[in-house]
Amino acid sequence: MSDPVVRGKEAAAAEVLAAPARVAPAASRLRQSGVLRALVAYGFAGLLFTFEHPIASAVAGSLGTLTLVLALVSPTGGYLRLQRAVEKLGELVGGLLTWLLLAPVFYLFLAPFGRLARRGKGDRLGRRFDRAAGSYWSVRPERDAESTKAALERPY
Amino acid sequence: MRILGISCWYHDAAACLIEDGRIVAAAQEERFTRIKHDEAFPVNAVRYCLAEAGTKELDAVAFYDKPILKLHRILETSLATAPRGFGVFARALPLWLKDKLWIEPEIRAGLAKLGVPGTPRMCFPEHHFSHAASAFFPSPFAEAAVLTLDGVGEWATASIGVGEGNQLRLIEEQRFPHSLGLLYSAFTYFTGFKVNSGEYKLMGLAPYGEGKYTKVILDRLMDLKEDGSFRLDLDYFGYLDDVVMTNARFAELFGGPARKAEGRITKREMDLAKSIQEVTEETVLRTARHARKITGKKVACMAGGVALNCVANGHLLRAGIFEDLWIQPAAGDAGGAVGAAYAVWHGLFDGARTADGKHDRMQGAYLGPEFSDAQVQSLLDARGWPYQRFDDDAAWAEHLGNALAQQKVVGLLQGRMELGPRSLGNRSILGDPRSSSMQSVMNLKIKQRESFRPFAPSVLEEKCADYFELDRASPYMLLVADVKKERRVAGSEERSGDLLEWVNRVRSDVPAITHVDHSARIQTVSKTTNPRYHALLSAFEAETGCGMLINTSFNVRGEPIVCTPEDAYRCFMGTEMDVLSLGPFVLRAEAQPGFADRASFKRTFAAD
Numbered sequence: 001m002s003d004p005v006v007r008g009k010e011a012a013a014a015e016v017l018a019a020p021a022r023v024a025p026a027a028s029r030l031r032q033s034g035v036l037r038a039l040v041a042y043g044f045a046g047l048l049f050t051f052e053h054p055i056a057s058a059v060a061g062s063l064g065t066l067t068l069v070l071a072l073v074s075p076t077g078g079y080l081r082l083q084r085a086v087e088k089l090g091e092l093v094g095g096l097l098t099w100l101l102l103a104p105v106f107y108l109f110l111a112p113f114g115r116l117a118r119r120g121k122g123d124r125l126g127r128r129f130d131r132a133a134g135s136y137w138s139v140r141p142e143r144d145a146e147s148t149k150a151a152l153e154r155p156y
Numbered sequence: 157m158r159i160l161g162i163s164c165w166y167h168d169a170a171a172c173l174i175e176d177g178r179i180v181a182a183a184q185e186e187r188f189t190r191i192k193h194d195e196a197f198p199v200n201a202v203r204y205c206l207a208e209a210g211t212k213e214l215d216a217v218a219f220y221d222k223p224i225l226k227l228h229r230i231l232e233t234s235l236a237t238a239p240r241g242f243g244v245f246a247r248a249l250p251l252w253l254k255d256k257l258w259i260e261p262e263i264r265a266g267l268a269k270l271g272v273p274g275t276p277r278m279c280f281p282e283h284h285f286s287h288a289a290s291a292f293f294p295s296p297f298a299e300a301a302v303l304t305l306d307g308v309g310e311w312a313t314a315s316i317g318v319g320e321g322n323q324l325r326l327i328e329e330q331r332f333p334h335s336l337g338l339l340y341s342a343f344t345y346f347t348g349f350k351v352n353s354g355e356y357k358l359m360g361l362a363p364y365g366e367g368k369y370t371k372v373i374l375d376r377l378m379d380l381k382e383d384g385s386f387r388l389d390l391d392y393f394g395y396l397d398d399v400v401m402t403n404a405r406f407a408e409l410f411g412g413p414a415r416k417a418e419g420r421i422t423k424r425e426m427d428l429a430k431s432i433q434e435v436t437e438e439t440v441l442r443t444a445r446h447a448r449k450i451t452g453k454k455v456a457c458m459a460g461g462v463a464l465n466c467v468a469n470g471h472l473l474r475a476g477i478f479e480d481l482w483i484q485p486a487a488g489d490a491g492g493a494v495g496a497a498y499a500v501w502h503g504l505f506d507g508a509r510t511a512d513g514k515h516d517r518m519q520g521a522y523l524g525p526e527f528s529d530a531q532v533q534s535l536l537d538a539r540g541w542p543y544q545r546f547d548d549d550a551a552w553a554e555h556l557g558n559a560l561a562q563q564k565v566v567g568l569l570q571g572r573m574e575l576g577p578r579s580l581g582n583r584s585i586l587g588d589p590r591s592s593s594m595q596s597v598m599n600l601k602i603k604q605r606e607s608f609r610p611f612a613p614s615v616l617e618e619k620c621a622d623y624f625e626l627d628r629a630s631p632y633m634l635l636v637a638d639v640k641k642e643r644r645v646a647g648s649e650e651r652s653g654d655l656l657e658w659v660n661r662v663r664s665d666v667p668a669i670t671h672v673d674h675s676a677r678i679q680t681v682s683k684t685t686n687p688r689y690h691a692l693l694s695a696f697e698a699e700t701g702c703g704m705l706i707n708t709s710f711n712v713r714g715e716p717i718v719c720t721p722e723d724a725y726r727c728f729m730g731t732e733m734d735v736l737s738l739g740p741f742v743l744r745a746e747a748q749p750g751f752a753d754r755a756s757f758k759r760t761f762a763a764d
């Protein structure tokens with residue numbers, strides 16, 4: 001068998017050159033994505049119109065047209081900026097929802113439980129200085145070979 | 157036996173494949189995706205490693221930490237700080253629920269998409285064990301003390317261990333929230349640089365300052381013991397219960413708010429940089445003395461982000477606590493992939509290990525993709541980019557050496573890409589170190605970064621002692637040493653209020669690589685590890701009498717180091733480099749067709 005470092009060198013380089021991952025998406029991919037999004041917006045506008053929401057339907061249709069025009073005319077400029085703005089909006093809404101869901105968990109469960117735990121165990125993180133201590137190093141427990149192997153396969 | 161090591165989902169995702177104890181390939185994901193510090197599952201790096209091995213069959217996969225223990229630390233911290241700390245909790249928990257709790261199925265799914273057959277064993281070495289393994293197992297030492305220092309893993313923030321043969325055990329650890337890495341990052345943040353990215357800048361800024369805050373840090377921010385262990389006064393820091401590193405009390409202690417990113421760098425930032433550097437060095441020295449005492453070992457290995465502080469490394473070496481020191485070149489989290497794979501090879505499969513005391517197993521850190529001449533030529537011909545081909549290595553070296561001697565800036569892509577944050581001659585931008593203007597030219601016109609940042613030299617290994625106060629090889633650019641006294645310009649050490657004038661002052665006969673304190677971050681180049689780069693340095697020496705070149709990473713500010721010839725060409729044309737060498741193909745900037753993408757290239761990468 002040949003040296004493992006040599007045997008796949010050129011093939012590996014070819015894989016790297018062929019890989020699709022690059023930070024700047026190609027204009028053709030952006031155009032496709034813009035057309036697809038515009039079609040979804042038009043479909044949504046059609047549904048809204050069918051269920052007698054003409055104003056909402058017009059807004060969705062206009063957004064679809066804006067997306068389509070930008071994707072076709074300026075895929076790496078205007079359309080990319082629009083896409084990033086929509087993503088930001090999505091993140092914002094997602095973030096707001098997360099906070100709304102997690103706030104009760106944190107304040108109604110974790111905070112009182114934490115307060116109780118602190119009463120019981122005091123400074124759980126060892127945050128205060130201990131000027132009298134000679135060292136802050138913690139000695140790790142010794143393990144035999146078998147338990148070391150078992151520990152390697154545990155995610156905890 | 158093939159083991160794939162993976163580090164990801166924090167920062168600097170990477171993959172490493174070892175086969176029967178030999179590293180076949182290792183690379184960081186950012187190089188492929190062109191997203192700096194990319195943290196995503198390293199699908200491209202894994203794909204590359206498998207292709208390099210020529211097979212997709214794996215015996216085991218090693219992830220570089222224990223995710224459940226990390227979650228435990230986050231929840232425990234929330235319990236300890238609630239009702240404060242909701243912001244940290246609300247940011248962290250969704251990430252965990254969505255991705256990080258399901259690491260094993262995520263990895264298996266990722267591998268299945270890449271066509272990896274079967275179900276290789278999954279392993280999870282602890283974060284600091286992965287760092288320790290990356291430090292000891294590839295090192296040249298049969299036995300050694302092992303030091304790991306970084307921000308935080310699961311709970312550990314630093315550890316001391318012992319490596320003997322193919323065995324490694326950690327003996328002591330320092331635990332979160334007390335962390336030298338986080339302390340350094342807090343100052344990185346406060347001085348207006350990006351955490352987990354701007355630490356190098358802070359280190360580079362330190363020689364401009366005075367240690368006027370050193371005592372304040374030691375007296376007020378921390379309780380540092382003789383053995384290097386310490387606690388931080390967390391009333392000054394934000395990272396426990398907020399999404400910032402420092403708080404208002406910290407700002408009050410250091411005379412005002414944190415510097416805004418890209419704001420003017422004042423004397424205060426320089427003094428803070430110097431002060432935290434001194435504290436870091438003192439902590440590292442004390443830790444090393446303690447490690448020497450409890451392990452009894454004469455040599456040491458290091459890893460973890462703090463081990464990239466090459467100024468501290470230089471001090472540690474000169475202190476003589478250990479007779480020798482080996483530092484993992486990818487000491488940060490990317491190297492965790494190497495360590496995790498080695499931890500499993502030696503720890504789970506009892507893989508044999510040999511060490512001759514001289515040669516490490518990192519292969520010069522040249523562990524990434526290499527492009528053949530045919531592949532490069534095919535690209536150049538397809539794009540119509542004019543080039544001159546040199547099939548004779550000596551003629552190639554002479555041609556480039558001549559260009560460099562004429563003050564040309566040369567981009568060099570050859571051989572396998574380096575693993576870790578340093579370019580070591582295969583993805584490098586090179587310049588003439590004798591030039592007094594080269595530092596500012598390369599910083600502003602080529603690298604497009606802050607003018608105060610120093611450049612590092614690559615020097616012929618056999619000529620190192622002619623230039624520097626360093627008595628050993630430094631192949632990974634991880635040691636800082638002073639330029640020899642006889643090469644310095646008398647009086648050049650005097651300080652000046654004007655930063656730009658001070659930066660540009662001639663301090664030695666190799667001014668472009670001599671920092672304001674006459675130090676340099678050295679890479680020694682040996683003929684055996686990188687013969688072509690050695691030949692180029694030799695050709696430059698034959699032309700000029702100087703066996704040294706400026707070597708900086710082949711990228712611009714905010715851009716990952718280039719990976720492919722095309723990345724290199726874009727960077728070459730997006731900056732004001734003069735010459736590009738893609739293996740034997742030499743391209744001159746003035747001969748290239750117009751580069752319409754120059755403006756968009758500059759916009760592609762956000763400043764780091």
